[in-house]
Amino acid sequence: MSMEIPLLKMENIGKEYFGNRVLQGVTFSLRPGEIMGLVGENGAGKSTLMNILFGMPVIQETGGYEGKIIIDGQEVHFKDPLDALEAGIGMVHQEFSLIPGFTATENILLNRESVKYNALVEVFGERLMTLNRPDMRSRAEKAIKTLGVDLSPETLISEMPVGHKQFTEIAREIDRRKTRLLVLDEPTAVLAESEATVLISALKTLSKQGIAIIFISHRLQEIIDLCDKLIVLRDGRVIQEAYTKDTNVRQIASWMVDRKGDKAEEEKAEKTEKKIGDVILRTEHLWVDMPGETVRDVSIEVRQGEILGFGGLAGQGKVGISNGIMGLYAAGGKVFLRGKEIKLNDPDASLKEGMAFVSEDRRGVGLLLEEGIDWNITFTAMQVQEKFIKKLLGGLVKWRDDKAVDECTREYIKSLEIRCTGPNQRAIELSGGNQQKVCLAKAFAVNPEILFVSEPTRGIDVGAKKLVLDTLRKVNEEDGTTIIMTSSELEELRSICDRIAIINEGKVSGILPASAPAEEFGLLMLGHVEEPAAVN
Numbered sequence: 001m002s003m004e005i006p007l008l009k010m011e012n013i014g015k016e017y018f019g020n021r022v023l024q025g026v027t028f029s030l031r032p033g034e035i036m037g038l039v040g041e042n043g044a045g046k047s048t049l050m051n052i053l054f055g056m057p058v059i060q061e062t063g064g065y066e067g068k069i070i071i072d073g074q075e076v077h078f079k080d081p082l083d084a085l086e087a088g089i090g091m092v093h094q095e096f097s098l099i100p101g102f103t104a105t106e107n108i109l110l111n112r113e114s115v116k117y118n119a120l121v122e123v124f125g126e127r128l129m130t131l132n133r134p135d136m137r138s139r140a141e142k143a144i145k146t147l148g149v150d151l152s153p154e155t156l157i158s159e160m161p162v163g164h165k166q167f168t169e170i171a172r173e174i175d176r177r178k179t180r181l182l183v184l185d186e187p188t189a190v191l192a193e194s195e196a197t198v199l200i201s202a203l204k205t206l207s208k209q210g211i212a213i214i215f216i217s218h219r220l221q222e223i224i225d226l227c228d229k230l231i232v233l234r235d236g237r238v239i240q241e242a243y244t245k246d247t248n249v250r251q252i253a254s255w256m257v258d259r260k261g262d263k264a265e266e267e268k269a270e271k272t273e274k275k276i277g278d279v280i281l282r283t284e285h286l287w288v289d290m291p292g293e294t295v296r297d298v299s300i301e302v303r304q305g306e307i308l309g310f311g312g313l314a315g316q317g318k319v320g321i322s323n324g325i326m327g328l329y330a331a332g333g334k335v336f337l338r339g340k341e342i343k344l345n346d347p348d349a350s351l352k353e354g355m356a357f358v359s360e361d362r363r364g365v366g367l368l369l370e371e372g373i374d375w376n377i378t379f380t381a382m383q384v385q386e387k388f389i390k391k392l393l394g395g396l397v398k399w400r401d402d403k404a405v406d407e408c409t410r411e412y413i414k415s416l417e418i419r420c421t422g423p424n425q426r427a428i429e430l431s432g433g434n435q436q437k438v439c440l441a442k443a444f445a446v447n448p449e450i451l452f453v454s455e456p457t458r459g460i461d462v463g464a465k466k467l468v469l470d471t472l473r474k475v476n477e478e479d480g481t482t483i484i485m486t487s488s489e490l491e492e493l494r495s496i497c498d499r500i501a502i503i504n505e506g507k508v509s510g511i512l513p514a515s516a517p518a519e520e521f522g523l524l525m526l527g528h529v530e531e532p533a534a535v536n
């Protein structure tokens with residue numbers, strides 16, 4: 001054993017939220033340049049542990065924490081993130097903290113002063129006018145280059161696809177010369193596989209320069225590929241510590257869950273015979289103006305009762321299609337539901353027509369963060385369909401049926417294994433993966449005829465992933481719901497879809513049955529257009 005003093009030691013860390021214990025006796029240490037993976041099921045306590053390390057206000061506001069944080073052998077007490085930054089710790093959160101109306105360069109150069117940006121944006125705005133632009137740009141370019149990504153420093157954050165926002169956040173941390181420890185909370189969740197590969201090699205470069213890294217991910221192969229060692233949290237305790245060279249994905253998955261490890265194993269679904277009906281939804285020359293995911297010309301038919309997948313590389317438009325049909329971004333062309341043309345650019349209309357959408361952007365459009373789980377799950381159904389409403393005197397008097405709301409919420413908490421203190425816990429207090437489950441439950445509650453889901457398993461742990469996909473399959477088979485699913489993971493699409501359309505440069509480059517070989521999908525993703533079927 002070397003006598004070297006670790007860069008960081010967290011010792012006996014504990015945390016309670018209002019009597020709910022979420023961390024207990026967590027201890028680990030990290031040397032300069034070392035990369036540690038932090039894994040565990042949704043709600044195991046990973047983000048909380050990192051929030052403690054980074055001095056996040058939510059920790060102080062909820063009664064602080066127990067245990068010690070020791071840096072270079074000295075105990076530290078961070079009052080807020082600025083103290084942590086001062087000590088050389090950088091953190092990239094699950095959700096972004098970039099300033100929308102500013103460019104990549106400006107965001108990178110604002111560094112973490114922007115932790116407090118809410119009130120300060122105006123001030124920054126003025127300051128930026130007087131800054132040395134060429135110098136700023138070259139610093140931003142340097143940080144972007146270290147990451148090895150194709151990102152223009154002049155692009156506005158509000159116009160970037162989500163993957164580029166992620167790289168901008170990371171570039172911002174790299175530009176801070178002081179950074180000695182970088183914490184990344186699920187940085188690859190919003191990235192396409194190719195982008196994730198770029199990120200992983202960039203992080204390896206940083207570690208060679210002596211920067212230590214704590215990396216949270218549900219993609220266990222990434223943990224193996226990137227990290228030197230890992231710790232596994234279960235119910236707020238460290239239940240295993242290991243060097244990645246001594247373990248494998250299967251073993252890590254089994255450490256994470258109480259249940260048997262085999263639940264984490266990706267199983268091929270047994271396809272039961274199911275009835276696929278007539279065309280229920282049809283688009284004609286659909287275009288959608290969504291930043292980073294422009295749809296140019298999509299004409300496609302979806303049949304009643306099928307699960308249709310949209311796949312393709314990031315930024316090619318697969319994400320834009322459902323956002324356009326559901327009225328969240330400006331769209332044109334024609335969309336027909338059961339043969340009748342529907343109104344575009346009107347989110348309410350699409351809901352009333354019996355369509356529901358689980359967005360890839362769960363914080364942006366998915367949740368009412370300050371409201372309870374119950375309200376989040378039932379609100380849309382209540383508003384659009386008058387579900388959970390009691391009527392008296394022939395409909396003259398209406399009020400909320402709290403009992404029905406509560407029952408429905410409890411059912412989804414159980415079936416989707418949402419980890420919470422109860423039906424009225426606020427959405428903002430849930431872990432990322434559990435918020436994602438609430439978004440799904442909310443869509444199921446309206447019992448839509450057509451359900452659009454975009455990246456449904458983003459942020460979901462390996463065990464729960466199967467649960468989510470099984471639930472989608474069940475809704476499709478038992479309720480006959482037609483499902484249109486967008487995902488950046490081809491294997492996920494292949495495990496539940498009947499057909500998969502690959503989108504390239506804003507157009508459909510081909511549609512294949514899920515059983516087609518992976519190489520054929522690969523070719524379509526690269527823009528090789530399918531041979532047109534026999535000419536008529």
Ligand SMILES: Nc1ncnc2c1ncn2[C@@H]1O[C@H](COP(=O)(O)OP(=O)(O)OP(=O)(O)O)[C@@H](O)[C@H]1O
Pocket residue numbers: 017022040041042043044045046047048049058062419420428429430431432433434459461
């Ligand atoms: N502000 C808060 N108030 C109350 N409880 C909270 C708060 N933030 C988190 N929790 C609870 O702490 C527990 C741990 O959550 P945490 O976000 O640390 O999990 P996680 O391991 O990061 O999960 P995921 O993989 O889903 O992101 C959860 O049960 C969550 O509900």
